Amino acid sequence: MWGTLGPRVESRPLCVVQAFIEGPEGVLLAQRYDLRGWELPGGSVEPGEGDAGALRREIREEVGLEIEVGERVGTYRRTGFRPHEARVYRCRVIAGLPRTTAESLRLGWFDPAAPPDGVLAWCRTPLSDARAGGPPVDRSEHQGAAEILDAMRIDLRMRLRGPGPD
Numbered sequence: 715m716w717g718t719l720g721p722r723v724e725s726r727p728l729c730v731v732q733a734f735i736e737g738p739e740g741v742l743l744a745q746r747y748d749l750r751g752w753e754l755p756g757g758s759v760e761p762g763e764g765d766a767g768a769l770r771r772e773i774r775e776e777v778g779l780e781i782e783v784g785e786r787v788g789t790y791r792r793t794g795f796r797p798h799e800a801r802v803y804r805c806r807v808i809a810g811l812p813r814t815t816a817e818s819l820r821l822g823w824f825d826p827a828a829p830p831d832g833v834l835a836w837c838r839t840p841l842s843d844a845r846a847g848g849p850p851v852d853r854s855e856h857q858g859a860a861e862i863l864d865a866m867r868i869d870l871r872m873r874l875r876g877p878g879p880d
Contacts, residue, residue, distance in 0.1 A: 732756030739823030
């Protein structure tokens with residue numbers, strides 16, 4: 715619940731960083747504990763923390779990997795449901811093996827050209843942008859009722875299905 719209300723009542727705007735980690739098996743996606751759907755791993759930037767440091771910390775905590783942060787894929791300013799700014803970076807694994815944690819209940823490598831059906835709406839455009847290559851993009855997106863209902867549908871389906879392949 716705080717994930718929804720927090721950005722509306724906190725004094726500082728919510729900023730998240732996410733990693734597009736591509737390997738021989740595809741792109742790494744995670745299912746978080748709070749909203750079950752596939753998305754790029756990452757998390758919040760803490761006060762006084764830069765994007766690269768925050769992303770390395772979040773990826774280490776959430777999926778057990780040490781990464782090198784590369785170029786920015788894009789900045790996504792989102793209004794509506796859970797307003798925030800997300801900055802997505804290309805990243806490369808430099809050590810470790812992916813592992814699930816209390817925050818990331820499932821991990822999977824997927825073909826970025828054919829992501830799983832359960833990708834959350836706000837992750838689809840960054841995945842497409844990363845796959846396309848090119849210079850960093852700056853996008854404004856609105857998360858309205860359609861995106862909320864889509865996320866609820868995905869979450870419910872994932873919870874009912876339980877662990878296993880998507």
